[in-house]
Amino acid sequence: MKRKDKELAVEKLEKVFSQARMVVITRPQGLSVAEVSELRRRMRAAGARFQVAKNKLAKRAIANTNMKALGEHFTGPTAISWSDDMLAPTKVAVEFAKENEKLSVVVGATQENTISKENLQQLAQLPPIEVVRAKMLGLFQTPAQQLVRVLLEPSSALARVLKARAEQEP
16 A cells, blocks of 8 residues: 555544444454455445454554544454444444354444443344334323323213213103
């Protein structure tokens, strides 16, 4: 790589590390080109990106960001996946690692915290945000529906009594 290309690569990676909400570091040791392409396709479908990283360039790029703690994990074959969605790269990386043991998930990070492999696996099991929102909305609507039912019950009971009384008189 020429010096200018390296500088551009460092700038791009620095932008990734400073702007992404979630970065997941993986080791794609022994993955074939087809397997890496499949992983990239899945990442794109989930709204995330995947890139094999040169360790020296990644360490330089990470030095001026909030994710400095990740620097120690850039050894050996390393790849990063990132997204603005906190769960997307995590879910895809963990699922792919379960299917293909050549990929191992190392660590993750947000702008505030470093996340261990075990915690990433727990995050990957969370349902999508849309499902959580739907469940919360359902929980909020249930008390309102019950309140309306309780408020309407006396008037419907009165109507039934009046109707029964009207049917008794000839």
